[in-house]
Amino acid sequence: MDQATPILLADPRPLVDPFQRTISYLRVSVTDRCDFRCVYCMSEDMTFLPKRDLLTLEELDRLCSIFIGRGVRKLRLTGGEPLVRRDIITLFRSLSRHLDSGALEELTVTTNGSQLAKYAADLAACGVKRINVSLDTLDPDKFRKITRWGDLNQVMRGIDAAQAAGLKIKINAVALKGVNEDEFESLIDWAHGRGMDLTFIEVMPLGDIEPSRIDQFLPLSMLRARLMDRYTLDEIDYATGGPARYVRVRETGGRLGFITPMTHNFCESCNRVRLTCTGTLYMCLGQEDAADLRAPLRASMSDDPVSDAIDRAILRKPRGHDFIIDRRKRAPSVGRHMSMTGG
Numbered sequence: 001m002d003q004a005t006p007i008l009l010a011d012p013r014p015l016v017d018p019f020q021r022t023i024s025y026l027r028v029s030v031t032d033r034c035d036f037r038c039v040y041c042m043s044e045d046m047t048f049l050p051k052r053d054l055l056t057l058e059e060l061d062r063l064c065s066i067f068i069g070r071g072v073r074k075l076r077l078t079g080g081e082p083l084v085r086r087d088i089i090t091l092f093r094s095l096s097r098h099l100d101s102g103a104l105e106e107l108t109v110t111t112n113g114s115q116l117a118k119y120a121a122d123l124a125a126c127g128v129k130r131i132n133v134s135l136d137t138l139d140p141d142k143f144r145k146i147t148r149w150g151d152l153n154q155v156m157r158g159i160d161a162a163q164a165a166g167l168k169i170k171i172n173a174v175a176l177k178g179v180n181e182d183e184f185e186s187l188i189d190w191a192h193g194r195g196m197d198l199t200f201i202e203v204m205p206l207g208d209i210e211p212s213r214i215d216q217f218l219p220l221s222m223l224r225a226r227l228m229d230r231y232t233l234d235e236i237d238y239a240t241g242g243p244a245r246y247v248r249v250r251e252t253g254g255r256l257g258f259i260t261p262m263t264h265n266f267c268e269s270c271n272r273v274r275l276t277c278t279g280t281l282y283m284c285l286g287q288e289d290a291a292d293l294r295a296p297l298r299a300s301m302s303d304d305p306v307s308d309a310i311d312r313a314i315l316r317k318p319r320g321h322d323f324i325i326d327r328r329k330r331a332p333s334v335g336r337h338m339s340m341t342g343g
């Protein structure tokens with residue numbers, strides 16, 4: 001190679017935190033905005049960030065690429081609703097070069113499905129293989145009540161388009177006491193009947209919204225016990241390094257996950273960090289500590305200051321979270337909304 005040609009080798013130092021967990025998974029919230037207003041996630045009159053505070057798509061690409069250079073193998077774009085960010089496919093397309101090079105194993109997205117009919121084929125063309133779609137109910141009226149602004153038919157068309165484009169889908173459903181309790185079985189039958197995995201999520205105390213989440217909280221241990229009246233849940237050896245624990249439902253043959261941050265501690269195997277659309281890095285979903293990467297990103301054309309800031313941040317990754325729904329204060333234990341850090 002010509003001496004003058006810059007050698008673009010990945011930084012060989014992997015990101016290892018003080019508890020010897022290697023960070024290989026980055027979740028990026030590309031926008032705090034959304035076309036839904038799910039009751040457990042946002043208030044109806046949310047104030048969103050001014051555009052100038054957001055990282056541009058080019059800056060997001062640069063930051064993600066620095067993380068990939070440091071050993072991140074899996075990248076998930078989320079939000080807010082990632083697919084409502086203008087020109088978002090441009091970001092997927094540019095990031096897909098890391099799939100082509102083999103540096104990145106997986107590029108994926110968590111979406112409410114509203115824009116999937118429009119973008120599913122583009123996502124597949126960018127090398128996206130699997131996506132998560134959030135859907136808490138199969139009842140159009142209830143769907144409207146939960147999401148406030150959403151249209152179930154539009155999401156269903158999106159799911160059809162995604163499957164037609166060859167994308168594998170995992171459905172995420174938040175378990176809400178008194179809201180979708182009567183639908184857990186039908187959600188399982190529907191998702192597994194269409195060849196999709198399904199994961200139930202416990203409501204987490206993020207962001208100060210009404211009505212109080214204490215009233216919505218349904219422990220998944222209870223849900224699981226109830227499902228065992230109707231199904232046989234076989235333990236399986238399937239782990240993603242994340243908070244979900246999976247079983248195989250013998251009657252449907254499908255995979256069922258439970259994300260139980262409130263009642264199950266999953267922190268020992270945590271391999272992930274989260275980046276917001278303003279370039280703030282959260283080392284733990286359940287803690288307030290964060291590092292600003294936007295300033296070093298904008299201060300220099302060199303990636304070194306950002307890489308150094310990432311190193312310093314990873315050294316502060318806590319052992320675990322401490323979510324508590326405080327029944328006396330009725331206050332969330334973490335003040336920011338899920339749409340900031342993307343879940």
Ligand code: SAM
Nearest residue numbers: 041079080081110111112134172203204338343
């Ligand atoms: N808008 C996209 C969506 O809904 O899939 C991506 C962002 S959303 C914040 C990511 C996930 O977080 C969704 O599955 C949503 O149901 C979940 N979520 C939001 N607020 C939550 C909360 N307070 N507790 C538990 N899950 C929550």
Ligand code: SF4
Nearest residue numbers: 034036038041080112
């Ligand atoms: Fe939007 Fe997703 Fe939050 Fe619902 S859960 S309001 S779709 S960001």
